[in-house]
Amino acid sequence: MKNRDEVDSELLVFFIDASIYIFQAHFSPYIVCSNEKGEDLSALFGFTQFLIQLIRRIQPRFIAVAHDESLFTGFRHKLSPDYKSNRELPDENLGMQLAGCFEVSSLLGMSTFSSKVYEADDIIGTLATKIRSSTPNTSIQILTKDKDLAQLLTTEQDCLWDFSANKRRYSDDILNEFGVSPNQFSDYLGLVGDAVDCISGVSGVGPVKAKILLKEFGSLEGIYRNIDEVSKLTIRGSLNLMNTLRENKEAAFLSKSLATIACNVDDENESFTSISLNKLSLRGIDRSAFSLFLNKYKFRESDKKRLQSMITDLNRQNTQD
Numbered sequence: 157m158k159n160r161d162e163v164d165s166e167l168l169v170f171f172i173d174a175s176i177y178i179f180q181a182h183f184s185p186y187i188v189c190s191n192e193k194g195e196d197l198s199a200l201f202g203f204t205q206f207l208i209q210l211i212r213r214i215q216p217r218f219i220a221v222a223h224d225e226s227l228f229t230g231f232r233h234k235l236s237p238d239y240k241s242n243r244e245l246p247d248e249n250l251g252m253q254l255a256g257c258f259e260v261s262s263l264l265g266m267s268t269f270s271s272k273v274y275e276a277d278d279i280i281g282t283l284a285t286k287i288r289s290s291t292p293n294t295s296i297q298i299l300t301k302d303k304d305l306a307q308l309l310t311t312e313q314d315c316l317w318d319f320s321a322n323k324r325r326y327s328d329d330i331l332n333e334f335g336v337s338p339n340q341f342s343d344y345l346g347l348v349g350d351a352v353d354c355i356s357g358v359s360g361v362g363p364v365k366a367k368i369l370l371k372e373f374g375s376l377e378g379i380y381r382n383i384d385e386v387s388k389l390t391i392r393g394s395l396n397l398m399n400t401l402r403e404n405k406e407a408a409f410l411s412k413s414l415a416t417i418a419c420n421v422d423d424e425n426e427s428f429t430s431i432s433l434n435k436l437s438l439r440g441i442d443r444s445a446f447s448l449f450l451n452k453y454k455f456r457e458s459d460k461k462r463l464q465s466m467i468t469d470l471n472r473q474n475t476q477d
Contacts, residue, residue, distance in 0.1 A: 167293050168313075169218040169436060171280045172210075172266075173300035178203045178257050180320065182250070191454035200253040201459060204260050208466045210299070210319065211264065211438070212473060218436040220283055221261040221268045222276035222428075223254075229272045232414050238354045239414055256453050263446050265439035269428040274421055279428045281308055281419035283436075291433045297324075304345070306330045307417050309338040335367035343376040346412030355411045358404040365397060376412050380405060441467060 181187050181202020189201035207221075232239045246254060261268040269279045280298060288294050288310075295313035298305050305316055306325070315324040327338050336344045347366040349357020361369075368391055373379040379386065379401065386398035401408065421429050446467060450460045 166217065167291065168216075168295050168297065169220070169284070169287060169433070170214065170216045171283065171296060171298045172207075172219070172221040172261075173276050173280065173298060173302060173305065174203070174221050174223045174257060174261065175276060176301050177206050177299070177319070178254065181206065182253075189459055190456070192456060193454060195252075195454075196249055197253065197453065197455065197459075199250065200256040200260070200453060201455070201463075203257045204264075204463060205466065206319070207261065207264050207266070208463070208470060212466075212470050215474075216438055218433060219266050219438050220280075220431075220436050221266050222279040222283075223258050223261070223268065223270040224276045225270040226272050226275055230275055231273055231418075232275075236354075236410060236414060238356075241354050252453075256449075260446075260449060263442065263449055265441050267431070267436045271426055271428070273423075274418060274426065274428075277302070277305055278418040278421060280305065281417040282421040283428055283431055284308055285419040286429070286431060287433050287436070294433065303330075303334075304341070304350070304415065304417065306334075306338045307341045308419070335363070336370050340370050340375065342412050342416040343370055345415035346376045346408050349411055350415060353414070355414050356407050357411045358401060358408050360400050361397070365391065376408060380408075441471065443467060443471075 178199050182199035184198070184202060187198045187202040187205075189197045191197050211219075227240070227243055227245060245251075258268060258270060269283075270276075271279060274282075284294075284296050295311055296308065297315050297317050298308065299317050299319050301318050303316075309315065309327045309330065312327065315326045317324045325333070330336075330338050330341070334341070334344060344363075344366050345355060345357065347358050347361045347369065348363055349355045368389065369379050369386070372389065373382055373385075383398060383402060386401060387395045389397075391397070423429055443464075447460075447464070450463065455463070
């Protein structure tokens with residue numbers, strides 16, 4: 157088996173969880189940008205900078221960007237109306253910037269996807285699964301801060317990469333941090349829940365008990381197949397834990413369903429379901445189209461020059477390489 161330093165760049169695919177970096181720019185006190193009318197453009201400006209810096213740094217051969225468009229229209233909301241009920245729809249200004257972020261991802265030469273039914277996680281999961289089925293030995297690096305995407309780490313070379321912190325988390329890092337392997341992560345969330353996404357889990361089951369249960373029984377299904385054995389575990393309150401699990405079986409499996417990334421979406425209406433590796437090749441940047449984009453969103457002249465200068469530097473680097 158290859159170690160982490162032996163990743164074949166010809167079989168390495170980068171996936172960007174766009175929302176993380178859009179909202180990081182939106183809320184950053186260090187990124188301030190407004191258009192000619194004085195309307196905020198910080199999210200769009202910061203995200204565009206991030207993408208250009210990323211391309212320059214890693215010079216990827218294969219890369220894709222997944223955007224979230226299914227805030228209240230996704231299939232999980234049909235499973236549970238409480239799912240992500242703590243979120244709010246973007247206002248008009250932010251909605252405009254989100255549209256621009258989707259547009260600029262493509263203008264910078266990256267394959268770009270979104271869906272009103274499936275989330276960015278599902279897009280990345282399905283792309284990775286389909287590419288691996290047609291091109292074995294492919295490795296993935298997912299640019300995100302979202303722990304849920306740990307489910308997609310299936311080889312020693314796969315990782316989650318928090319770009320701004322320059323921190324990569326591999327399968328063994330997930331095991332050390334959470335006490336469960338990546339393929340148990342949806343089971344883990346089925347038990348402990350996820351307050352960020354309004355996933356309840358099983359009341360009274362925290363990370364410590366969840367780790368013990370999954371170490372002993374392997375999965376949520378394994379726990380419930382052996383539910384009587386839970387009371388025999390050498391942990392405090394094992395009898396109460398068994399009863400709690402019995403009483404919350406429906407919540408546990410619903411929580412797991414909500415937390416599980418859809419990796420085999422097969423829908424002809426979704427563009428990300430019929431993709432081969434070559435279709436994720438990084439394309440060249442059309443500078444004239446990029447200039448039109450900057451004019452369309454009415455960037456101030458100083459910000460236009462800054463972004464265009466970054467593109468010039470990127471093209472110069474590519475020419476030298």
